[in-house]
Amino acid sequence: MRYMLMIYRDEKEWEGMSVQERGVVYQEAVDYSEARRPSGLYQGGEPLEPTRTATTVRMKGGKAVMTDGPFAETKEQFAGYTILEAEDLDEALAFVTGHPLVRAGFSIEVRPIRVGPPR
Amino acid sequence: MGIEEIFRAEHGRILATLIRLLGDIDMAEEALQEAFAAALEQWPAAGTPANPVAWLVSTGRHKAIDRLRRRARLVEKQEEIARHVELTAPLSAGDEETPVPEDRLRLIFTCCHPALAPEAQVALTLRTLGGLSTEEIARAFLVPAPTMAQRLVRAKAKIRVARIPYQVPLDDALTERLEAVMVVVYLVFNEGYAASFGARLVRHELCDQAIRLARMLVELLPAHAEPQGLLALMLLHDSRRETRLDGSGDIVLLEDQDRTRWDRAQIEEGAALVEAALRAGARPPGPYALQAAIAAVHAQAPTAAATDWAQIAALYGVLARVHPSPVVELNRAVAVAMSGDLVRGLAMVDELDHGGEIAGYHLLPAARAELLRRLGRHVEAAESYRRALALVTNEAERRHLEKQLREIAP
Numbered sequence: 315m316r317y318m319l320m321i322y323r324d325e326k327e328w329e330g331m332s333v334q335e336r337g338v339v340y341q342e343a344v345d346y347s348e349a350r351r352p353s354g355l356y357q358g359g360e361p362l363e364p365t366r367t368a369t370t371v372r373m374k375g376g377k378a379v380m381t382d383g384p385f386a387e388t389k390e391q392f393a394g395y396t397i398l399e400a401e402d403l404d405e406a407l408a409f410v411t412g413h414p415l416v417r418a419g420f421s422i423e424v425r426p427i428r429v430g431p432p433r
Numbered sequence: 434m435g436i437e438e439i440f441r442a443e444h445g446r447i448l449a450t451l452i453r454l455l456g457d458i459d460m461a462e463e464a465l466q467e468a469f470a471a472a473l474e475q476w477p478a479a480g481t482p483a484n485p486v487a488w489l490v491s492t493g494r495h496k497a498i499d500r501l502r503r504r505a506r507l508v509e510k511q512e513e514i515a516r517h518v519e520l521t522a523p524l525s526a527g528d529e530e531t532p533v534p535e536d537r538l539r540l541i542f543t544c545c546h547p548a549l550a551p552e553a554q555v556a557l558t559l560r561t562l563g564g565l566s567t568e569e570i571a572r573a574f575l576v577p578a579p580t581m582a583q584r585l586v587r588a589k590a591k592i593r594v595a596r597i598p599y600q601v602p603l604d605d606a607l608t609e610r611l612e613a614v615m616v617v618v619y620l621v622f623n624e625g626y627a628a629s630f631g632a633r634l635v636r637h638e639l640c641d642q643a644i645r646l647a648r649m650l651v652e653l654l655p656a657h658a659e660p661q662g663l664l665a666l667m668l669l670h671d672s673r674r675e676t677r678l679d680g681s682g683d684i685v686l687l688e689d690q691d692r693t694r695w696d697r698a699q700i701e702e703g704a705a706l707v708e709a710a711l712r713a714g715a716r717p718p719g720p721y722a723l724q725a726a727i728a729a730v731h732a733q734a735p736t737a738a739a740t741d742w743a744q745i746a747a748l749y750g751v752l753a754r755v756h757p758s759p760v761v762e763l764n765r766a767v768a769v770a771m772s773g774d775l776v777r778g779l780a781m782v783d784e785l786d787h788g789g790e791i792a793g794y795h796l797l798p799a800a801r802a803e804l805l806r807r808l809g810r811h812v813e814a815a816e817s818y819r820r821a822l823a824l825v826t827n828e829a830e831r832r833h834l835e836k837q838l839r840e841i842a843p
Binding site: 402403 | 548594595596598602
């Protein structure tokens with residue numbers, strides 16, 4: 315079963331850390347994930363640039379309209395994603411609860427990826 | 434045993450076995466319903482089978498296979514056909530239709546999985562293991578039946594879609610997950626225990642369910658001491674069931690309860706379990722075992738005046754180290770006061786008060802008022818009762834506080 319991990323962080327707090335400190339966390343996360351790629355658990359993932367670089371498109375008055383910024387203003391901002399292939403939720407959760415990002419103050423949502431059209 | 438009684442007593446065991454055999458909670462529930470319907474039809478004439486549980490499991494399983502066969506004919510879904518093929522294969526050694534202890538353990542750990550919302554954990558546990566109907570659970574928790582029905586549907590859907598595994602956790606994970614299970618069981622008990630007068634009958638059922646669930650945990654997890662502590666605690670609380678409220682639904686204080694109407698069998702069993710839990714268990718003892726030990730001291734005192742408050746204060750002292758909380762500190766302060774040192778007890782309460790950690794907790798000013806009253810400081814006591822009245826939410830407790838206030842400030 316495939317799961318997507320949606321990774322959130324308070325951007326202001328995160329960017330308040332030095333580049334070096336953030337680099338250490340980043341490398342720990344990369345090492346942790348890559349160590350779990352051979353088993354097939356970790357399928358891949360990527361960090362995102364901060365929400366101020368985002369553009370959102372939605373329908374307004376019958377037209378697709380573009381606005382600067384993220385989908386919504388939130389306390390913690392969407393920072394990246396990971397894809398897992400796990401036997402069950404417990405296996406996915408074990409990956410997440412031991413993840414260096416969680417220790418570093420990130421929140422991670424775990425959601426199953428749907429196969430096929432809506433039920 | 435009548436069919437109704439079998440249904441109630443064995444619902445959990447039969448459902449858990451069917452879940453193992455069929456691999457799906459919804460399918461297993463449907464199968465169980467159909468099996469019981471068949472029993473209601475056939476047993477009156479044919480007589481109750483020698484092994485009713487085995488009959489129900491077997492019948493349920495066959496009904497599920499029939500159902501799948503019919504569906505597979507109508508709608509050729511790959512998944513269902515595959516499942517049908519799986520289920521009709523001859524049972525291998527691991528697929529016994531006989532219930533095994535692990536079946537119910539698996540079920541309760543799944544129902545109490547931390548990925549499910551706490552209300553969902555409670556509802557699912559009562560529905561699957563307790564055999565309570567959706568309506569009964571809704572009434573017990575003062576929630577509309579459709580809301581409760583939806584809560585159950587969503588919880589089962591989450592188990593299926595997010596693939597919460599149907600298994601007993603291993604080793605370290607088990608201890609942690611067992612704590613979550615015990616929280617659910619104790620929550621069920623407390624819902625029943627805090628019964629308002631009008632809802633008494635339904636709420637008693639909750640206490641009974643919680644005790645049954647704890648017995649199951651004790652039976653199925655003999656290597657763990659805390660379920661024994663939890664069972665003991667609930668038995669000891671429950672032993673006072675008949676004396677906690679008077680005829681008008683008002684609270685009767687522990688010291689005023691008629692001890693002749695306490696259930697001695699429950700007290701004996703509870704006390705024995707406490708001893709076993711404290712002896713065999715971890716060092717230091719767990720919080721449930723300690724709370725049960727405190728309850729046992731109360732329960733075994735022949736009169737309120739003979740209560741060994743010093744022993745209780747000492748136990749609260751241990752509890753404060755094992756499971757520190759301001760509420761534990763408050764109870765300890767009261768025990769110290771009652772063991773003869775009113776002044777020291779009051780000082781401890783005042784310290785908690787100044788700490789402000791439990792500022793909204795009505796039992797702090799209530800305890801303070803009680804101690805001040807016993808010291809003869811009635812003006813201060815009255816002020817504290819008024820503070821407590823501003824915070825209390827439970828009607829029975831409000832009436833009690835108002836009565837206490839009237840006695841010293843008429």
